Amino acid sequence: MANYALRRVLQSIPILFILSILLFAMVRAAPGGPLSAAYRNPNITKEQIALLKHQLGLDLPLPVQYANWLGDMLQGDMGDSIKFRRPVSEMIAERIPNTIVLVGVSFLVTLIIALPIGILSARKPYSFFDYLTTTLTFIGQSVPVYWLGLALILVFYVSIQNPYTGEPIFPAAGMRTIGQDKNLADLAWHLVLPVTALSASWAAWYSRFLRSSLLDVLHEDYVRTARAKGASDRIVYYKHALRNAILPLVTLIGLDLPSLFAGALFIETIFAWPGMGRLFWDAARGRDYPVLLAVVMIDAVIIISCNILADLFYGILDPRVKYD
């Protein structure tokens, strides 16, 4: 298994390499490039632009620029933000934990909602509970995450107030109350709306997926065999069926990770959550290309690592899988 993990890591290097070339070419192919704002500014002279170009290394041929950038990236130097004149690595180090908190908590909440719903609705298909959850999951799958976020703000921040204090029920922006010390309760309070918005559609997808994969598995021969040898319904269901039905879900989650980050981008933008997604959005609007490249590359690394982890986890869940 260690060999397999190592090979997967090695295989991911060319993928990241290709991605980095494509991204660099894309970001730098735009006319004017990172200095387009400076070109439009009538107060900046041609000489100043030339100097700026030289300082940023933009007067070198593109492949040389790429090689320099890649070399720096590999040493952990992601360059300086053009807009904020700060090391990108510093800015990202501030933001990454916030995104991990948001995505991690949302992911846990998703599993806590999706697993029981998927299991119970497959247990009694076409029951009232199944119809109810199927309808709810259809709704959940169809609600765009950004609108759900906005709707939650509309309801719990704009419309309904706490009758005693007259304050909004849940905060709609940021990670903590201004003027308060960092504390867990306050963070949890700020997490409620973003996590709800982010988890809803994933929970819908995963529970529906688990339901259909459980129903598929229940027709398998080994389930019939287990029943025939007299195993109780419970054992058949939770030990034989569930363990097999969960495998495709692990693969789905592994493949679906880019969409988790997409959701986080929207939610961070709406709720002014100081994470990587929000950083990226600001950088994209300001064409702050070192930040853009760094955020995408780091997200790609996270996605690939989680992919590998999902595959390894698959092997732990399914002893039939042999890594060689």
Next chain:
Amino acid sequence: MTNRSLGSQILHRFFKHRLAVFAVVLLALMVVLALGANLTQYTPTEQDPSNPFMSPTTAHWFGTDELGRDIFTRILYGSRVSLLVGLISTLLTISLGVAVGAISGYYGGWLDNVLMRITDTFLTFPTIFVLIILSSLLRELPFPWLKNSILVVIVIIAALSWMWPARLVRSLFITLREREFVTATRALGGSSAGIIIRHILPNCLGPILVSGTLQMAYAIITESGLSYLGFGVQPPTPTWGAILSTAQVYVFRAPWMAIYPGVMIFITVMTINYIGDGLRDAFDPYVIHSEK
């Protein structure tokens, strides 16, 4: 089973899924509304600075926005963009995905290897980030026709979605290419292209249609999302996402503004999802139907 053709059996099964049929009717209604968008008494860009932020009235069914534009008209025009992006980008995605998947699955070998490595690479892209970068980049290129931002959005969504149908079609082809009817056709001298297009592909129609509905729902949500973030179809073209993003700015002054575009996206995507569900049941005769 009576001896009806396969097509009419599938149609019959689809019509048994009442919600899916209802969804088809609803979607058709939305298409009609989108086509008739110019029949309202306002234009989507006509400003009325004396009447901003009007709440819904009989004159302005959905109220007016910050520039006094009629939101109902803008929503209807927005549905043109959403439906167009959904339809065309889905057609592109499916065509590309089916082509890659069919070739990969049918021929196998090194060709399959190369194509699947490319597919895997695309699957690890942080999609939304790349979409945003591509969208802002392509519009700055010195080609006037690229300024037509609807086209840009359609193409980039397809460029980052074809991998899903490709993987699906490949796996279908791998099973189907070993079947007797393929061997028989080959023995009779059928060409590879003929076998792929005339013999194997028709058997994949069901799953391809279902994945098409998923793709269309995804494309519509993604287009609105990009426009919401400011990287999709650009103003003054009215889109649901753009209306939503204005609504967020004025969420205290005109909270109703946020409701309509969201409800429209929701209804559209929901109808498409239900149609997909109906198609899945219709093409899969082994599905257990509850006859209640």
